Amino acid sequence: MSRIILKLSGEALAGENDGSVRNARGAVKLYDEAVIAGIAAQVKKLHDAGHQIGVVTGGGNIWRGRTGDEIHRVKSDQIGMLATVMNCLYVSEIFRGAGLRTEVMTPFVCGAFTELFSRDRAVRCLEEGTVVFFAGGTGHPYFSTDTGIVLRAVEVDADMILMAKNVDGVYDSDPAKNPAAKRYDRLTYEEVVEQNLQAIDMTSTVLARENNMEMRIFALQEENSIIHAAEGSFTGTTITTRK
Numbered sequence: 003m004s005r006i007i008l009k010l011s012g013e014a015l016a017g018e019n020d021g022s023v024r025n026a027r028g029a030v031k032l033y034d035e036a037v038i039a040g041i042a043a044q045v046k047k048l049h050d051a052g053h054q055i056g057v058v059t060g061g062g063n064i065w066r067g068r069t070g071d072e073i074h075r076v077k078s079d080q081i082g083m084l085a086t087v088m089n090c091l092y093v094s095e096i097f098r099g100a101g102l103r104t105e106v107m108t109p110f111v112c113g114a115f116t117e118l119f120s121r122d123r124a125v126r127c128l129e130e131g132t133v134v135f136f137a138g139g140t141g142h143p144y145f146s147t148d149t150g151i152v153l154r155a156v157e158v159d160a161d162m163i164l165m166a167k168n169v170d171g172v173y174d175s176d177p178a179k180n181p182a183a184k185r186y187d188r189l190t191y192e193e194v195v196e197q198n199l200q201a202i203d204m205t206s207t208v209l210a211r212e213n214n215m216e217m218r219i220f221a222l223q224e225e226n227s228i229i230h231a232a233e234g235s236f237t238g239t240t241i242t243t244r245k
Contacts, residue, residue, distance in 0.1 A: 061085025109141030
């Protein structure tokens, strides 16, 4: 049994929707229901196998960070935090439909929508088999969702972070632009910094390194990718403090 924190990007939740797909009422579809149902099914299998699971979502399907004359960076980041709350509320309901108990926690008060984050309450929920959604990032601007996930993982004494992305690991260059790009199977956080690989932002890299937090980066699209990543038999990159 292990305690896992799973990161899902907002883009992953949207699936193939690119803003041009609309529902029957003409509103832009923010979610790919089939993709999220598949995620829920995998998480259910891990849960039933005895793993404790927390989830962090990005908000990119709703809001991408914007700065400039039209909006201040602080306000942009606050909107992004609220986007992750919306995503967590939606995904948690899909998880409940799959037979999982869920709790959504935020670092700021959201009325009756969420619970205010508490390390003790979060750990208790995890130990009781509840899937805990950590929404709202760190609650402060200028920090990415990556920093939020590492912070929560450290706070609840997680064993590993699973980063589900659109690319199957960390490469030495952009594989979309360079067909000869090399994927790393294993890296240390020092190598990530020294080679400026930009797998995750610098703040979260340092925080993960200082707290010896293992991170596994993989492509969500691959079949049973979350289960394989949790079990260690996956295609992707493992980042640790030491090789």
